[in-house]
Amino acid sequence: MIDLQPLWLSLRLSFVTTILLFIGALPLAWWLAYSRWRGKLIMEAFVSLPMVLPPSVLGFYLLLAFSPSHGLGKFLAQHFDIRLVFTFPGLVIASILYSLPFMVNPLLAGFRSIPPELKEASHTLGKSNTTTLLKILLPNMRPSLLTGIVLSFAHTIGEFGVVLMIGGNIPGHTRVASLAIYDEMESMNYANANRYALILFTFSFIILLAVYGINQRFNKANTLP
């Protein structure tokens, strides 16, 4: 039988990453959607970079940044005794950066799909930005919220290059399911590789099917005549 630990680790990583990413991406997407600052284009481009960059590029620079011998890694190691290379927290930070566009872009599209008058109406009724966000904007972009959360989750499950470089494939700590497949294949355990692969394949397919199904129902229920 296969070792289930890599699967649990993948789920844990995706779960933690998605929660933190949602909390961070929501204000970022809100700012990108409504800020009138022209330089926000640069920020938008940065957010989408991980979609086009090879994971090894991100992995390489993160390794440099996390390295305890200089820069940020040195600062963290000296002052807080935190090591990010080859550790789970390091994986989480790398995953957050790597999945950033998969959360931010759906949220951004969600904000932009809402007629600006709804936000303005809320302001003219005396409501703050926070109240407007929680009570008016978010309820009207539920499909985007779902899409962002699920895509980030699924994308983190499917990471390979970044987790390999930052995590180092340490069993029980940083060996996630996608790395386990590679390992089993390297050791010619094709049957085990196939089991991991099939589980990931089925899981990802079901998740995407569910998202599209829910969104379709939501859109049907909410179209104005």
Add this chain to the structure above:
Amino acid sequence: MTPPANMIRFRATKMLDTSQGRQPLDISFELEKGRLLTLYGPSGAGKTTILRILSGLTDIDAGRIEVDGQLWCDTRQNINVPARRRSIGLVFQDFALFPHLTVRQNLEFALQKGDDKKWVDELIALMELGALQNSRPATLSGGQQQRVALARAIARRPTLLLLDEPLSALDDDMRFRLQDYILKAHQHYRLTTILVSHYLPEIFRLSDEVISLDKGRIIKKGSPATVFLQEKTSGKFRVMGEIVAIIPSDIVFIVSVLSTNNIVKVIATSEEIATLRIGDKVMLASKAFNPVIIKIE
């Protein structure tokens, strides 16, 4: 004794990007408390922009806005009170009702801290929304949505009610009934009201004052009669209208003119129709008889 302070003192300039290119908006006016003012003019004249500036949704380049003794905007002192701190009720042209909330929830959302929910009941009764209070906006007709939007704008208890062509999407019958609701709200709560409209019967029925705008400037202001009835009143009968059909009949033509709900047919000779086209704005006048008034309601 100081003279009664004007409710609104408004002075603003702003460069606008319109469909006719860049064009400056340069407007100043004052309005007394409790009055109903209509902004009139062709599209692109800046009517909606003035409402948005008053609401704090659009910034100005220079100017000063004072409402009910409070300074809302002064570019010289760098003061610009955000929309949510201005006591306004704005009815958007397309109503901007919150689609995920019921009619009642839309009104309750507008309540401020410490407001009694009975206030929502009162508004629902005033706007006759009782049967609809648990419906979502998507299931309502245009006229019903308009009433909800009006009720929601009043729910905040604003000192200033702003209506952006709220009746333009409705048919004449509905329009007439909704004018009643606007008058009711205006009189019942003594709200100082600014309405954007380019529909003359509506303006005459609702407004105390009219400001006629074109290309970002005020062309005329005063009572509806002084703004629209240029010439001195005379015993002659005249109405304005639009030509909807020109049909030849024997040696003359029958011109149909649509004027405030009625189609009037007028006989014209071929020389007379030479300059007339369907869609032309015309005036119908009589030369030889005096109109009589007959009460119908």
